[in-house]
């Protein structure tokens with residue numbers, strides 16, 4: 001949310017107070033790793049989730065793979081709290097939140113028309129509650145990243161949602177929320193968003209339009225959803241990758257883009273939206289990046305953060321093919337092997 005000139009001092013104070021009284025920023029003991037997940041992230045809704053072309057238990061499967069690889073102990077995962085109404089009001093309006101009390105509006109946002117037929121209490125519990133837990137995870141991730149150097153929210157990355165509009169399976173603006181909480185709670189004033197999901201991140205782009213505290217590098221396929229030309233004009237560094245782009249070309253463009261971003265902006269926090277819908281075969285992203293290419297991509301962004309000593313928050317965002325969970329887990333394993341993160345150390349000495 002940019003601060004429009006009409007935004008009064010009273011509104012600013014209210015926002016600050018909401019942020020300062022949040023329960024989402026709790027202290028995490030050193031025995032935990034900054035990897036955030038809850039079993040309630042996963043969406044199952046009377047089988048209706050199968051109507052959406054995606055794996056709605058991706059988040060839990062990522063953790064299962066990591067545990068089976070031996071790089072993660074279930075007891076060391078950080079479970080976030082659910083973002084409360086007061087937390088959400090930091091960015092969203094009362095009227096937007098009220099619109100989610102109509103199941104038909106939620107059905108449109110998550111692109112599952114039959115959801116319109118269910119009573120809202122059920123939609124809240126089965127769909128919006130999991131999302132609010134993921135939002136709590138994204139917000140907490142910035143605090144953990146500041147303390148530990150990095151944090152991964154195994155969910156989140158709802159980059160199509162802005163303060164006033166949901167869409168594209170994104171009901172809450174977790175990235176905008178995370179950054180506003182970081183401004184106030186972590187006392188920082190410069191954030192870079194590196195959005196490498198296949199789709200354009202129009203939600204955070206609308207929210208931080210003309211806000212020079214936030215620098216947005218967005219690498220996306222310009223021929224697919226959301227085709228939001230107004231939001232495009234707010235991207236600080238736009239890298240368009242057309243349908244069919246292959247791994248080598250993609251990674252070259254990323255190298256160049258990171259080099260340019262590093263020269264132009266000196267951030268205190270990096271929010272990395274690591275959607276895996278760039279994967280070859282993804283019906284929505286239409287790019288042709290190999291699984292190894294995704295691991296290399298994530299490694300490059302983590303190296304960029306490490307080299308510049310910037311705390312990094314990673315969000316898993318889009319990419320819901322059955323193969324996505326494994327690709328993400330493999331990439332996290334690669335980050336661990338390259339010593340860019342540390343998830344498997346002895347908890348007693350952590």
Ligand SMILES: [Zn+2]
Nearest residue numbers: 197198199318
């Ligand atoms: Zn996407």
